[in-house]
Amino acid sequence: GExxxxxxxxLSVQEGDNSIINCAYSNSASDYFIWYKxxxxxxxxxxxxxxxxxxxxxxxxxxxLLNKTVKHLSLQIAATQPGDSAVYFCAETIQGAQxxxxxxxxxLTINP
Amino acid sequence: DAGVIQSxxxxxTEMGQEVTLRCKPISGHDxxxxxxxxxMRGLELLIYFNNNVPIDDSGMPxxxxxxxxxxxxxxxxxxQPSEPRDSAVYFCASSPSGGxxxxxxxxxxxxxxx
Numbered sequence: 001g002e003x004x005x006x007x008x009x010x011l012s013v014q015e016g017d018n019s020i021i022n023c024a025y026s027n028s029a030s031d032y033f034i035w036y037k038x039x040x041x042x043x044x045x046x047x048x049x050x051x052x053x054x055x056x057x058x059x060x061x062x063x064x065l066l067n068k069t070v071k072h073l074s075l076q077i078a079a080t081q082p083g084d085s086a087v088y089f090c091a092e093t094i095q096g097a098q099x100x101x102x103x104x105x106x107x108l109t110i111n112p
Numbered sequence: 113d114a115g116v117i118q119s120x121x122x123x124x125t126e127m128g129q130e131v132t133l134r135c136k137p138i139s140g141h142d143x144x145x146x147x148x149x150x151x152m153r154g155l156e157l158l159i160y161f162n163n164n165v166p167i168d169d170s171g172m173p174x175x176x177x178x179x180x181x182x183x184x185x186x187x188x189x190x191x192q193p194s195e196p197r198d199s200a201v202y203f204c205a206s207s208p209s210g211g212x213x214x215x216x217x218x219x220x221x222x223x224x225x226x
Contacts (some may be wrong), residue, residue, distance in 0.1 A: 034214055041205050043116075043217030044155070089155065098143055098207065099168060100215065102155040 002031050004084035008087060012109045021106045030092035034077045034100065035064060039086045047075070047088075051095065077108075085110045091110040116218035119205050124224045133221045136185055137206030146179055146189050147203040155203075157212060161187065181201040194225045 006045045025033065027069035031052035049075075050057045050064045055096050057064050063076040073090050091100040117136040125131055137144045147161040159169040164181045172179070176195070179185040191198055201222050205215040 036217075041219075043205070043220050046214045046216065049214055097164070098145075098160060104154050109224060 005039070008096060008105050008107045010107045012111055015082060015110050015112055017107060019077045021075045021108065022089050023075075023103045023106075025071050025073060025090065025103070026101070027092060027093045027094070028071060028103075029094055031095045032092045032093050033064070033073050034093075035062075035073075035093060036089045036102075037084075037086045038089065038105065039104070044061055044089060049096050080108075080110050082110050082112070084108060093104075115206055116206055116216055117216040118202075118221050120162045120221060121219065122222045122224075124226065125194055126226050127195055128193040129225075130190065131194045131198075131223060131225075133189040133202050133204075133223070135187045135204030135218060136188070137204070138216055139185070140217070141206035141208050143207045143215075144181060144187050145205040145207075146187070147205065147217075149220070150200045150204060159188070190224075194223075196225045198226050199223055204219070 011019060031035060034049040035047045037047050048059045048062050048064050050066050055066050061078045065074045075088060077084055085108060087105045089105045090103040093100045105111045116138055119134045123131060142163050146158040147155055148158055149155045156171055158171045159179045160167055161181045164184060177191055179183050179189045199221045203220045205217040207215045
């Protein structure tokens with residue numbers, strides 16, 4: 001989950017479809033994960049979090065899945081809307097610590 | 113709640129000039145973070161404070177960068193002298209105490225050093 005990269009992975013979906021954004025995290029000791037949404041010209045915005053004692057957590061139209069075996073995190077957005085267009089970042093940390101390590105981000109584009 | 117407030121929103125300066133970025137965290141939040149975001153390196157943590165005390169500054173690029181938090185409601189990030197490679201968006205974030213419960217980001221300061 002090191003925050004590097006010249007080009008962001010891009011995902012394009014049709015409005016109304018579901019989208020899945022994936023993230024591979026780097027530290028097997030990480031036990032707290034957060035998804036952030038960043039719209040153009042704005043700061044990252046907290047969407048949903050999950051602790052390592054869970055493998056799934058649901059919010060409003062969003063679901064986060066955690067697979068600790070393969071160190072994989074995903075964000076599912078149901079019935080995508082134009083306002084969902086943004087860059088989505090996963091972040092990891094060790095519980096009790098404050099330092100977040102951000103992934104490179106995925107740009108989600110919603111097509112009308 | 114007004115959220116995290118940053119100023120200025122945009123800054124254009126010439127190489128060698130001093131730049132000061134400002135941040136007001138959310139009231140009651142004990143942690144304050146400074147990040148830098150570029151296309152090349154993504155989102156990088158520069159430094160963070162707990163109860164106005166710097167805890168980890170390992171991300172500060174070099175001695176040209178300094179950060180202070182004189183009180184619970186104000187922090188500055190200073191670059192002196194600035195260089196073109198410092199051009200980036202600088203974010204301030206704050207979080208409540210009790211572990212990594214999610215950080216709340218400000219709108220950022222877009223810095224361009226010519």
